[in-house]
Amino acid sequence: MISLRYWRAALVAAGLGLALPGFGGEAALVVADPVLEARVLKLSEHLRCLVCQNQSIAESQAELALDLRSQVREQLAAGKSDDEVVEFMVARYGDFVLYKPPVKMATLLLWAGPALLLVAGLGWLGWRLASRRREQPAELSAAEHARAEALLAGRDKEGES
């Protein structure tokens, strides 16, 4: 019995061992130019798919994303620079295709916002600390002094003071 079980396990293991490289081979893309493809993918990751707006055209399988990806590939193959391809996309679809919006008047608040918040927060903190330092401890009256002493000596009773 033991030997049968052993053989079964060995068979499964061998099957897995055979199957895994098989899958690997299937998934490998057949591309003519791996260097170009890497560039296409890298650039595509920065471009938004307008059909499924939370995916880049590298991830999306929407028809438009496929078309745009092949546009990117074609233009890079034709010797255009990354910036030229991005310009091509922005000219047609606007800044919205860029995951990283350009710095200009309309996006100034977006870019400067976090820094402004940080500065404002630090300013507020500094102001609070400074005004706290200026606060004088209140002077105690004679009765309060007496009660404080009583408290320290452990003689205070409820309603005694």
Add this chain to the structure above:
Amino acid sequence: MKAKFLVPLVLFLVLAGFLAFGLNLNPREVPSPLIGKPAPVFKLGQVAAPEQAFGTEDLKGKVWLLNVWASWCVACRQEHPVLVAISREKALPIVGLNYKEVRGDGEIDARKLDAATEREMAVSRARQWLVSHGDPYDTSVMDLDGRVGIDFGVYGVPETFLIDKKGVIRFKQIGPVTPEAWRDTLLPKIRALQAES
């Protein structure tokens, strides 16, 4: 400093105001950078006569509409009767851009077909659609690979572009043209553009 307890409430109301504004925006409407720019030049085979090219050159000096459609587009079915009604008014030429018509026989594997047969099948599918739904277009051109669509920044069909006499895109309707959009937005703009010299 008595109103200090109101600060969180005010902050909340401001935030709620921003969120309410954001909720009422349509994220699918991406403003086109092409408005105010010359319409991309194209020259494509017509649905009625694929061997005969038609393009932007043929429309110089006219105010015209470019409507992007396809037989696979569901919202086009909703829009189409409106376009047919508009075409009867004969306000301006309406050109159809058949965008990425279903290729080949519509089956998953289209490899068994050569490009010419594929094209022929797509053309006949487009024609059939116009026969069964009505044809509001002065002419329709076939953009099978979607290149012209990309030049126009098309990302969701139907889309409609209003182009002036100088060939400049003046307005873009994203999504179906409704009777209200035609009456309140498109038609007044068209009249104004037609009055321009």
